[in-house]
Amino acid sequence: MKNEATRRGFLKASATTAAIGYFGAATSRSTEGYTTGFRSVNEQPGIGFIGTGIRFHTYHGKQALKHGPCMGICDVDAIQVGRALQVAVDHHRKQKRKLAIPTHEDYRHVLDNKDVDVVIIGAVDHWHSKIVIDAMRAGKDVYCEKPVTLTIREGQQILKVQKETGRTVQVGTQQRTEFAKRFATAAAMMRENRIGDVKELNICLGGSRESAVLPVTTPPKSLNWDLWLGQCPLVDYRAESQIRDVTGWGAGYPFGRAHRYYRWFYEYSGGKLTDWGAHHVDIAMLALNKLGSDIGKITIDPQEVTHPVEFDEKGMPLSDDRFNCATQFKVKCTFEDGIDMYVRDNAPELGFDNGIMFTGKNKSRFLVNRGKIVGRPVEELKNKPLAEDSIGKLYLDDASEGDDFGNDGYHMKNFMDCVKSKKSPASDLQSHHRMLNVCHAINIAMRLNRKVVFDPSSETFGDDELANSFIEREQREGYEIIV
Numbered sequence: 001m002k003n004e005a006t007r008r009g010f011l012k013a014s015a016t017t018a019a020i021g022y023f024g025a026a027t028s029r030s031t032e033g034y035t036t037g038f039r040s041v042n043e044q045p046g047i048g049f050i051g052t053g054i055r056f057h058t059y060h061g062k063q064a065l066k067h068g069p070c071m072g073i074c075d076v077d078a079i080q081v082g083r084a085l086q087v088a089v090d091h092h093r094k095q096k097r098k099l100a101i102p103t104h105e106d107y108r109h110v111l112d113n114k115d116v117d118v119v120i121i122g123a124v125d126h127w128h129s130k131i132v133i134d135a136m137r138a139g140k141d142v143y144c145e146k147p148v149t150l151t152i153r154e155g156q157q158i159l160k161v162q163k164e165t166g167r168t169v170q171v172g173t174q175q176r177t178e179f180a181k182r183f184a185t186a187a188a189m190m191r192e193n194r195i196g197d198v199k200e201l202n203i204c205l206g207g208s209r210e211s212a213v214l215p216v217t218t219p220p221k222s223l224n225w226d227l228w229l230g231q232c233p234l235v236d237y238r239a240e241s242q243i244r245d246v247t248g249w250g251a252g253y254p255f256g257r258a259h260r261y262y263r264w265f266y267e268y269s270g271g272k273l274t275d276w277g278a279h280h281v282d283i284a285m286l287a288l289n290k291l292g293s294d295i296g297k298i299t300i301d302p303q304e305v306t307h308p309v310e311f312d313e314k315g316m317p318l319s320d321d322r323f324n325c326a327t328q329f330k331v332k333c334t335f336e337d338g339i340d341m342y343v344r345d346n347a348p349e350l351g352f353d354n355g356i357m358f359t360g361k362n363k364s365r366f367l368v369n370r371g372k373i374v375g376r377p378v379e380e381l382k383n384k385p386l387a388e389d390s391i392g393k394l395y396l397d398d399a400s401e402g403d404d405f406g407n408d409g410y411h412m413k414n415f416m417d418c419v420k421s422k423k424s425p426a427s428d429l430q431s432h433h434r435m436l437n438v439c440h441a442i443n444i445a446m447r448l449n450r451k452v453v454f455d456p457s458s459e460t461f462g463d464d465e466l467a468n469s470f471i472e473r474e475q476r477e478g479y480e481i482i483v
Contacts, residue, residue, distance in 0.1 A: 045419060046071035048116035048140070050107045050131055051123030052084035053077075054249065054260065055145055055172070060120045063412035064143070065091045068117075072110040073103045075123075077259075078222040081105075105224055107131055111138040118419060121145060124262050125269040127230050129154035130481050136167040141419045143412065145172040147274040147436050148429070152459055153472035155433035157483040162429055170415035170425040171432040175279050176286070177399060177414055179370050181391070181406035183283045185381075186356065186368040188390040190287035194377045195360030200340040201284050202357045205276035207345035208264050208325040210308045211255045214238035215321075219258075228258055231475040232267050238321060255323075264323035266447070271325025273439040277343065280356050282427075282435045283368075284341060286394060287358070291431040296336025298438065298454045300445040304330040304344075307446075314466065315447035326446050333442065343442055399426035444470045 045068040049056060052075045061084065070088040075081045081103045088101050102109070107123075110116055111134060119135045121128060121144040128148050135142050148171055149155045162169060175183040190198070219225040219237040226234065239256025246252075250260035263269035270277075285291050306328040309319040317324040330344040346353035355369030366375025392398035399405075399414050411426065418425040434456060441454040444467055452467045454460075461467035475481065 043420070044068040045117035045141075045416065046113075046115040048072040048074070048110040048113065048119045049084060049088075050074045050110055050119055050121050050135075051127070051145075052080045053122060053124075055122040056080075056084050056120075057087065059172075059174075059412075060122050060143075060145075061087045061091075063409045064118075064120050066409070067412070067416045069095075069097050070101050071115045072113050073101060074105065074107045074110050076105055076224045076227045077220070078105070079220075080222075105227065108134070111135055111140065116140060118143065118416075124228065124258075125274065126150050126232055126262075126267070129158055130231065130479065132158055132169065133161045133481060133483065136161050136165045136169070139165075139167075141168040141415075143170045143172065143415045146278040146432070147270065147439070148432060149436055149440075150268075150270065150274075151470070151472050152437050152440055154481065155436065156459065157481055159429060159433060160483055168415070168418050168422065168425060169429045170411070170418065171427040171429065172411065173279055173282050173427045173432065174411040175283055175370070176394075176426045177411045178406060178408060182368050182370070182373040184391050184394060184400065184406070185386070186358070186366070186373055187283060187287035187394050188386050189366070189377060189381075190358060191289060191393070192386060192390060194380070195358055195362070195364040195366065197361045198288070198339050199359050199361045200342065201288075201359070202342045202344065202347050202350055203277075203280045203284055204344055204346050204353050204355055205272040205280060206354055207327045207329075208271040209255075209261065209323055210327055211261075211264070211323045212240075213321045214240060214256055217241075223258065225258070229476070231473075231479040231481075233476060235320065261323070264325045266317065266324055266443070269325070270439065270443050272329075272345065273326075273343070273443050274436070276354070277439045277442070278432075278436060281341075281343065281439055282432070284356050285435050285438065286431070287356075288335075288339065288341075290335065291434050293434065293457050295456055298336075298441070298456065299334045299451065300441055300454060301332045301334070301451045302329065302442075302445045302449060303332055304328065305446045305449055311447055311449070315444070315470070326443075329446055331442050331445065333438070395426050396424035396428055396431075440470070 047064050047068050047070050052073060073081055073084050085101060085103055089099050092099055119140045119142050121131050123131060125147055128144055132142050132144050216236040217239055225237050240254040243254050253259040255261050263275055264271060305326055307326050309317045309324045311317055328345050333341040350357055352367060355367055357365060357367045359365040364377055366377045391400045404410055414426050437459060445452045452461050452464060455462060
């Protein structure tokens with residue numbers, strides 16, 4: 001009955017319901033104790049959080065709350081709601097803000113709240129597109145974690161709605177503005193031709209996780225499994241009884257379809273291509289100035305691919321009882337100008353397993369990752385520094401202003417600044433869509449285990465009908481994106 005009621009609710013309520021009061025009254029905003037970031041307390045944006053898992057605790061909560069009060073929290077897991085609420089209440093108490101913060105299971109409650117000006121989305125990947133679209137239609141500006149889309153079509157839909165609404169959207173690809181400017185410096189070096197003519201790039205993302213058979217079990221009482229699935233097919237909840245990871249990113253949850261490990265299922269995410277690829281492929285294409293639509297066709301050749309389950313000839317997994325994303329891979333992407341971009345899990349012969357190595361035809365090369373940027377071209381910056389405006393030119397609107405550029409939290413600050421100024425944020429939606437299309441195309445090639453040719457201009461695979469069948473996916477009734 002609960003599952004059926006959830007579906008009926010989504011069938012009856014479109015994105016516009018938030019704007020006409022479907023969920024009732026908003027919460028009043030306090031005017032005391034705001035932190036810096038806006039010129040006056042009247043400019044402080046009311047913030048709504050949708051999806052409060054690990055990114056809320058590692059970034060969203062502590063960074064967004066520097067700029068305004070929390071006006072609502074939503075998650076389909078009641079435990080995660082409670083943890084996030086405690087963080088927000090503790091912050092409000094220190095800032096002498098009101099402690100009454102509404103919490104919800106359905107994100108449309110947050111969108112209906114007139115005191116919510118910006119929405120921070122940290123939900124599971126397959127929900128991103130619909131929530132972003134609904135939020136823009138409800139008149140909210142949006143900060144959304146990557147990947148914003150699960151399919152190429154979803155990106156097209158989001159861009160259409162952004163054009164219609166004019167809302168500001170920042171994608172959570174923080175490597176563009178944080179990590180001590182290492183990635184911005186790398187991209188600027190490439191734009192200044194610091195390694196001469198480019199021969200190839202090697203991008204290492206690490207491999208996806210493997211699991212044993214995940215038994216069917218009852219979802220946790222705190223989790224609305226039907227609502228968590230959303231657009232995806234209604235399937236049994238699967239999870240182990242034991243917790244394998246006791247430290248690190250996924251600690252505290254068992255291997256299963258939900259929570260930390262959902263990204264190792266193609267149904268809900270794209271494995272390492274939409275996890276780390278959304279960061280490193282992004283910087284690589286930014287550095288090569290290949291985020292436009294007129295860069296020519298890209299030939300994508302999956303030279304080495306290992307999946308933990310078998311796939312049929314249509315690229316669909318034959319087992320649904322374990323993780324199914326590629327665990328090992330080496331994919332050669334060749335641009336029309338002859339540059340080869342290798343996307344792989346690791347590169348032992350090159351001595352690294354995470355990061356981007358840029359190599360010139362003259363064998364000059366350098367490596368960048370979150371911990372370092374090294375190589376002779378980097379050392380040469382001491383005697384020949386980058387041009388003063390070199391980094392600023394990477395963005396549609398110069399996002400490198402201020403002494404705090406490169407510091408933790410700058411990406412959120414850039415978003416909040418753009419909410420005020422209406423400039424394009426550092427990680428704009430258009431460039432993210434174009435970059436992520438390449439990640440999607442790589443995943444499609446790996447699932448089909450054969451070469452494909454992707455055309456960024458038409459956003460199709462030409463006359464390759466099977467590859468084109470992955471451009472969009474069937475959506476469960478009641479959760480469709482309608483644009």
